Amino acid sequence: MDQNQDRPYWNMEIEPLLNTPAMRETQLEKLLTSLAWQYENTPFNRRRFDKAGVKPGDIQSFDDFARAIPVAGQAEIRELIGEIGLDFNRLMLELFGKARMDDLYLLTTTSGTTGIPTPYPNFHTAIADAQEMMCRAAWRMGLRPENHHRIGLCFGLSMHAAGTPQVLLFKNFPGVTIVPIGAEAGTEKILQFMQLFNVDVFLGTPSLALHLIERCPQVLGRPVKDLGINIMILGAEPGAGIPEVRHRLETEYGARVFDAGAGYGCSCEDPVYQGMHWIGDDYCHYELINPETKEPVPLTNGATGLMAATSLHPQGAVWFDMRFTLNDIHQVFTDPCPCGRTGFRYKIVGRADDMLKVKGVPVYPAAIEGVIHSMPDKLTGSFRIVLDEPPPRVVPPLKLRVEFAEGVREEDLPALEKELASRMHALLKIRPAITWLAPNSLERAVKKTQILEKTYEK
Ligand SMILES: [Zn+2]
Structure with missing residues (x-):
């Protein structure tokens, strides 16, 4: 590991190559291996090949892949539930395969605002992959080993995919200590614990961060700025990308504000929100798709489409394992970012149903x-x-x-x-x-x- 604290990236071998032709070649190689693995190990995806009448060996390019395998999403999951019923163990075996289920460590759910909760299994291998992504993101958001950060984890912890797993994700970043407070603790406890344990990095939703501005003087008798939060990592809802919200948080906390999530990405230090840089080319193949025709949308500057992704290390994949979409519409920016960092950028512009x-x-x-x-x-x-x-x-x-x-x-x-x-x-x-x-x-x-x-x- 490179010890230089001033280096631009956590991973100096991979990150300079993001979004380059050389990376594209690596991705294709990994894609072909991944598709063969899916066919052998995941019943749900094997059926997708069978239904399309193709074998992994028929696919030799990204183009072949996009043409051969239709996108899957919530509708296909509902169809599967219709077939086999609400037997979750069976459902997960169908979706993820026995090899991955044997590797299951932590079982959480997506927020599932409506209907039944969607299982979000955290496999050992998936956690290891996510740890690498978190190190890359943390470095880009200005965390440094020498600063011995205390991270106040303020997402909901109970069963939430964005919560409990985060305890494990920073494990490989030297010097970091996690304080798992949890949104359930309520604003009073959150403020008290952040003060007590000298938390300097806030990790949670923008709406909670905003709420704490009003509550801090009532609970601690001083403004939120006195807490000494330097870095705010926000996710699970829009906020960090909305100029007024970002400005208010930066001013009130005296902190730098970042957006992270919806795949492998985080925003950068540019004073104007530029979207999130996609930092996982070597782990995941990112695609945009026309939500109506389902045709691929080329990733040109400003292009918009349904985001679908395919894992290039399927043993570690959860939902984005093979042309899978969570129904989010992204806009991508491929022009160089003013911050100078690699990785194309994406903004979440809405849901396909809107x-x-x-x-x-x-x-x-x-x-x-x-x-x-x-x-x-x-x-x-x-x-x-x-x-x-x-x-x-x-x-x-x-x-x-x-x-x-x-x-x-x-x-x-x-x-x-x-x-x-x-x-x-x-x-x-x-x-x-x-x-x-x-x-x-x-x-x-x-x-x-x-x-x-x-x-x-x-
Ligand atoms: Zn940037």
């Missing part, structure tokens, strides 16, 4: 939100999408009601409208009709803001 179609062009409300949040000096960030007919089809132009920021004058609005419309067109290929609203005219929701205004329901 899609609107404007003259045949797929548009996601969260992507519109992203553009609006990219102009924090001129817009407050609050807006609505007005739908006159049930989605997804929208007769153009897409109608937006947008709040301009304090300090924007009436006479600035035509130029601002031009700027916003041209950004929307450059990034999302739409030319919306904008109605301006004064700052604070739209209602602020505490939880999730409903940004669709459905006039057809009124």
Whole structure:
């Protein structure tokens, strides 16, 4: 292991090669081996080959692979449950195979906000792989062995995939101590423990981090800045990528704020949110897919699609084992990042089920939100999408009601409208009709803001 604390990456052998042709060759080699392994070891995936009428040996390129094996996701899992019933042991054997189930160490679930919880098995091999990813991410987010970080783990610990496993994931990063507090402890205990154990890295959701700003003076009698949190690693919900949220957390805590998750990635130190750098090329083949036609979408700068992934080390894979999707829509950025670090970047722009179609062009409300949040000096960030007919089809132009920021004058609005419309067109290929609203005219929701205004329901 390279001992230089100033080196740009944790893994100086692999990370400089991310997203290069040399890495692509390695990936293909690993893909072919992985597909053979899937066919031999995972009943669910073997059936996918059989159904497609192909054998692993028929696949010789990424292109062959994309053409041969259709994407799988929650619908296919539901189908399987329909066949075999809710026998979880059997379900997991079908999905992951005996070899992996024999390697099972920790059994958690995905957050499963609706319906039955989805098992999230943590295999020994998967944990080892995730430990390497966490070391890479931690290094990029500014953790250093010499600083002997104390990480306050504030995700829900009980059964949550984002919680308990994190206790193990930092194990190979020298000098780190984990303090597993858990969201269940409640804000008072969280604040007390963070103070007591000198936590300097916060690991949890952005909404909890925001909530602690208000609670800290009440509980500890001093501002949250006094806790001495230097680094905040946020996940499980959007926040670190929203300029206002990030700015508020950075200012109130006096910390650097990072986004991590939804695959192998983390955001970088650039002052403007650039998305998360994908840092797992050697472990996972990342793809974008047109959510309707299921055709592959080339990874060009700004491209949007359904994210699907295939493990290149299937013994360690959990859900992203073979062209599997969790129904998240990503946008990728392949131009070099101002931070200078390797790995293409991805932003989560929404769920496939939220899609609107404007003259045949797929548009996601969260992507519109992203553009609006990219102009924090001129817009407050609050807006609505007005739908006159049930989605997804929208007769153009897409109608937006947008709040301009304090300090924007009436006479600035035509130029601002031009700027916003041209950004929307450059990034999302739409030319919306904008109605301006004064700052604070739209209602602020505490939880999730409903940004669709459905006039057809009124
Ligand atoms: Zn960057």
